[in-house]
Amino acid sequence: MTEFFDALRQVPLLRYALFAGIFSSLAFGVVGSFVVTRRIGYIAAAIAHSILGGIGIAIFLSRTFEIPWITPMGGAFVAAVVSALIIGLVSLRAKEREDTIIGAIWAFGMAVGLIFIHFSPGPGVAMESFIFGNILLTSANDVITTALLSGVVLVVTAFSYHKLVAVCFDEEFARLRGIRSELYYLLLLVLLAVSIVLLVRLTGIILSIALIVLPAATGARLSMRLWVIMILATLLCLSYTVTGLAASFVLEMPTGPVIVVIAAAVYALVLGWQKLRPQS
Amino acid sequence: MVATQTGERWDAAFVSDMSTPTSIVVHGVTHRFGKSTVLEDVSFSIEDGESICMIGPNGGGKSTLLRILLGLLEPSEGRVEVLGQSPREACRSIGYVPQSIRFDPLFPISALEIVLMGRLDRVRWGRYSRTCRTVAREALATMGLSDCEHRPFAQLSGGQRQRVLIARALAAEPRILLLDEPTANIDLSVEEQFLDSLQELRRRMTILLVTHDLDVVEEMGDSVLCVNRRLHRHSLPLSPETVTEIFRGGRRLEHDRRTRHRQGDHSNCVHE
Numbered sequence: 001m002t003e004f005f006d007a008l009r010q011v012p013l014l015r016y017a018l019f020a021g022i023f024s025s026l027a028f029g030v031v032g033s034f035v036v037t038r039r040i041g042y043i044a045a046a047i048a049h050s051i052l053g054g055i056g057i058a059i060f061l062s063r064t065f066e067i068p069w070i071t072p073m074g075g076a077f078v079a080a081v082v083s084a085l086i087i088g089l090v091s092l093r094a095k096e097r098e099d100t101i102i103g104a105i106w107a108f109g110m111a112v113g114l115i116f117i118h119f120s121p122g123p124g125v126a127m128e129s130f131i132f133g134n135i136l137l138t139s140a141n142d143v144i145t146t147a148l149l150s151g152v153v154l155v156v157t158a159f160s161y162h163k164l165v166a167v168c169f170d171e172e173f174a175r176l177r178g179i180r181s182e183l184y185y186l187l188l189l190v191l192l193a194v195s196i197v198l199l200v201r202l203t204g205i206i207l208s209i210a211l212i213v214l215p216a217a218t219g220a221r222l223s224m225r226l227w228v229i230m231i232l233a234t235l236l237c238l239s240y241t242v243t244g245l246a247a248s249f250v251l252e253m254p255t256g257p258v259i260v261v262i263a264a265a266v267y268a269l270v271l272g273w274q275k276l277r278p279q280s
Numbered sequence: 281m282v283a284t285q286t287g288e289r290w291d292a293a294f295v296s297d298m299s300t301p302t303s304i305v306v307h308g309v310t311h312r313f314g315k316s317t318v319l320e321d322v323s324f325s326i327e328d329g330e331s332i333c334m335i336g337p338n339g340g341g342k343s344t345l346l347r348i349l350l351g352l353l354e355p356s357e358g359r360v361e362v363l364g365q366s367p368r369e370a371c372r373s374i375g376y377v378p379q380s381i382r383f384d385p386l387f388p389i390s391a392l393e394i395v396l397m398g399r400l401d402r403v404r405w406g407r408y409s410r411t412c413r414t415v416a417r418e419a420l421a422t423m424g425l426s427d428c429e430h431r432p433f434a435q436l437s438g439g440q441r442q443r444v445l446i447a448r449a450l451a452a453e454p455r456i457l458l459l460d461e462p463t464a465n466i467d468l469s470v471e472e473q474f475l476d477s478l479q480e481l482r483r484r485m486t487i488l489l490v491t492h493d494l495d496v497v498e499e500m501g502d503s504v505l506c507v508n509r510r511l512h513r514h515s516l517p518l519s520p521e522t523v524t525e526i527f528r529g530g531r532r533l534e535h536d537r538r539t540r541h542r543q544g545d546h547s548n549c550v551h552e
Contacts, residue, residue, distance in 0.1 A: 037387055037388055039384070158406055159405065159406035161406055162396070162397075162400065162406065162408065163400065163403065165389065165393070166397045166400050168387070169383070169384075169387055169389055169394070169397070170378075170383065170397070172352065172378070173376065173378070173397060173448070174397070174400060176350060176351075176352075176371045176372075176374070176376055177372065177397065177398070177400040177401045177452065178371075178372055178400075178401040179400055179401065220386075220388060223388065224388045224390075224432035224434060224435070225388055225389075225432070226389060228388075229388055
């Protein structure tokens, strides 16, 4: 383990990955708790997959028209927010079955991404690094962006906490109290979209779903208070990213999968312990 | 349609002649979902301070009428006034109590947090004021739940959950209380205590209570609205013929089950 701490001092990339993991954990713990208690984990999965569409379009535009400020992460951000709004608006307004639109966005986003990457000029795009994460792609700018977006997610949640809880628990009653509950539901989905984008570098778009759901699901097994679940989920997410990063460095394994395996193992342990312990 | 000797149709002329203040006025309301007519030419009014029960078979239009009164649904035809305003404008003056069974039992939330939702429109800068917390605690105390303040909703009994939802409605300091089948999911052994709490509220505000339970109707109602596409108002007590006509079949069993409970036969009770 000492070699990991030595490397942290010497290798900037590792430090960037660590700080990105720490900052994104703050947003993940809070937003993940809403996702688990509101039971919208499948929406998180759809948003995560649709991000590939934004990444593909961004790469195509930046290479074809030589626009340097269009970055894959910018494309991911736009795609995530647009997908969240489409899923939210369609399920609220169009009376369409929510699972249908989620499935459609999920597959459509990936398909669009693959088509645009196919037509992108220049060297081949390493899709794997976006899907499963690659800490070697983390930059100092990514760390700053992650810190800023996490800060925005936390501040917005702090000011909307009671209204978001009310909308998640009883949307109809919130509306009767004069709250624009549709707006707050959309806000929750946008916060979720922003959070998913934060971890694309570290765990990739698919594995980020696990870090949204698993720490909060573990926290929900240990407490019946939402704010306690949020604190537990944040601490768990932090420890998963730090230990995952260290373990993957020491064992020379890919970081994203190691983080997710640790998160899943802890969830399984807590679940098993609760099922097997003698009932008092 | 319910035919009864005590039945009385409330029409617009009757409503407009009244000099006492009215909480709710419904005039000629018809509502359709696609081609099916759920409510047809429904008219009635409820005075300030009245306690009215609404009964009728499943699918008879009770829930639709409730949603129209709350402003959650616009009627296809007709006019609705609540406290002299449109339902949407007046909804903050209505304390709505839904059935507790429709909530996610695993949602991590305490009784006090739920009751505070009654003050949601008063949240400033993301925080409830000290007054909001005091009012919410008083509402919990009114429903006899002061010691359950911090208990998770999931760990409360059916009767306690229903009382938490009433406390949430009271925290909004409403002028009208609308309750949707409040005794549907609570055990008969705690029902009496629950109805005592409602009797207390009856002195303070107008109550409209949807129920399938004829004992609740007789205990809580000044009169009863029978909704089965059309609406008829009956005075109380209901004649046996009216009861039979209203609840043909299964619903009568609920009445019998409750009568047996009162007579000391608890074979059908699940004690909380």
